[in-house]
Amino acid sequence: MMNRRDFLKILGLFALSPKKIYAQKSKSKEAVIIGAGIIGCSVAYELSKRGVKVTLIDKNAPGSACSGSSFSWINATYPKKPYSYNLFSQLGINAFHLMQRELSLDIKWNGSLEWSSAIEDQEKLTESVNELQSYPKYMPTSVIGHKKATKLEPYINFKGNENIIFSKADGAIDPKDAISKMINVIKKNGGSVLYPCKFEKIIESNDLFSKIKTSMGIMKSENIIFCNGIDINNSFNINFLKKPRPGVIIKTNPKKDLINSVVYGPKIHAHQQSNGQIIIGEQITAPVEENSKNHLKRINAHFKNMVRGTSDLNPSEILIGWRPIPKDDLPIIGRYKNKSVYIAVMHSGISLAAIVGNLVTQEIVDEVDSLLLNDFRPSRFF
Numbered sequence: 001m002m003n004r005r006d007f008l009k010i011l012g013l014f015a016l017s018p019k020k021i022y023a024q025k026s027k028s029k030e031a032v033i034i035g036a037g038i039i040g041c042s043v044a045y046e047l048s049k050r051g052v053k054v055t056l057i058d059k060n061a062p063g064s065a066c067s068g069s070s071f072s073w074i075n076a077t078y079p080k081k082p083y084s085y086n087l088f089s090q091l092g093i094n095a096f097h098l099m100q101r102e103l104s105l106d107i108k109w110n111g112s113l114e115w116s117s118a119i120e121d122q123e124k125l126t127e128s129v130n131e132l133q134s135y136p137k138y139m140p141t142s143v144i145g146h147k148k149a150t151k152l153e154p155y156i157n158f159k160g161n162e163n164i165i166f167s168k169a170d171g172a173i174d175p176k177d178a179i180s181k182m183i184n185v186i187k188k189n190g191g192s193v194l195y196p197c198k199f200e201k202i203i204e205s206n207d208l209f210s211k212i213k214t215s216m217g218i219m220k221s222e223n224i225i226f227c228n229g230i231d232i233n234n235s236f237n238i239n240f241l242k243k244p245r246p247g248v249i250i251k252t253n254p255k256k257d258l259i260n261s262v263v264y265g266p267k268i269h270a271h272q273q274s275n276g277q278i279i280i281g282e283q284i285t286a287p288v289e290e291n292s293k294n295h296l297k298r299i300n301a302h303f304k305n306m307v308r309g310t311s312d313l314n315p316s317e318i319l320i321g322w323r324p325i326p327k328d329d330l331p332i333i334g335r336y337k338n339k340s341v342y343i344a345v346m347h348s349g350i351s352l353a354a355i356v357g358n359l360v361t362q363e364i365v366d367e368v369d370s371l372l373l374n375d376f377r378p379s380r381f382f
């Protein structure tokens with residue numbers, strides 16, 4: 001458990017202010033980051049700002065795996081346990097506001113609305129708000145009725161629900177926009193982005209450096225950072241993760257403004273990006289089928305039942321992304337078995353990317369362990 005003294009130290013991170021985005025001098029000279037999703041890009045971006053010469057590699061194009069097929073909801077809505085996990089998510093929101101100012105990111109901060117049609121599930125949601133409000137610090141979250149919710153979202157059919165969870169601080173990001181803008185800065189700061197470049201194995205590793213074999217040859221660095229999501233188990237032959245969970249996402253053709261916030265209904269969830277495109281996801285209990293047309297038919301029916309004015313909705317993409325879920329559901333962040341190998345893998349990568357980049361950079365460049373990461377160390381698995 002986190003004591004009051006540690007909590008107050010961590011709370012100081014809420015005072016983060018904008019930093020220069022172009023390279024500054026650093027004691028640490030180089031790093032190889034494996035995985036160019038939003039976590040890997042954030043880590044590489046923050047390191048490059050501190051003058052670290054970064055090489056970011058991926059077996060595919062940046063953002064083409066889980067990040068590119070994410071629902072892209074930034075949130076601190078749930079009473080995650082331990083409390084440090086929820087605080088981590090709160091700091092993630094704060095850090096994304098900072099990154100948005102630095103890079104002009106496409107993020108809509110209009111909050112989220114969540115409800116359920118089942119009484120039992122709705123009671124659990126209400127209980128989660130009560131529990132969240134018992135924490136030392138939490139993001140503004142309240143229970144509202146359908147009339148107030150309809151004023152926020154006039155096109156949504158709340159079906160008279162009087163127990164809708166409104167999380168005012170939540171947002172939705174365009175992850176590909178964020179990844180592209182971070183990569184631009186990484187390159188301006190002298191970094192390299194290599195793809196397709198597949199990690200194959202660690203050849204040699206000690207406290208001073210590690211060597212890895214890739215499809216582009218041998219790479220050596222004092223910092224090898226694994227941000228490679230569902231591939232992390234194979235990278236170390238350790239079961240860090242549960243069986244990957246698929247997430248089905250549909251992206252529509254642009255529409256007039258229909259949805260202001262993130263809406264999380266009984267069957268599906270959705271938000272609308274600034275370009276008018278609607279992002280729709282199914283709940284995790286939905287069946288995953290080989291035939292994507294079945295997904296489309298089911299999601300279309302649920303969406304049109306929830307959102308008015310969508311009779312002419314047409315999908316532009318159907319995506320299935322495989323989410324990395326740690327065995328204990330907590331992020332995995334920290335040194336592996338020596339100083340030259342670092343891991344940063346988690347399920348809630350969209351919510352946590354900005355703060356993870358900050359804290360990993362602090363640990364690598366300043367060589368100062370972050371108290372906030374104590375509950376998330378890889379050492380708990382070995």
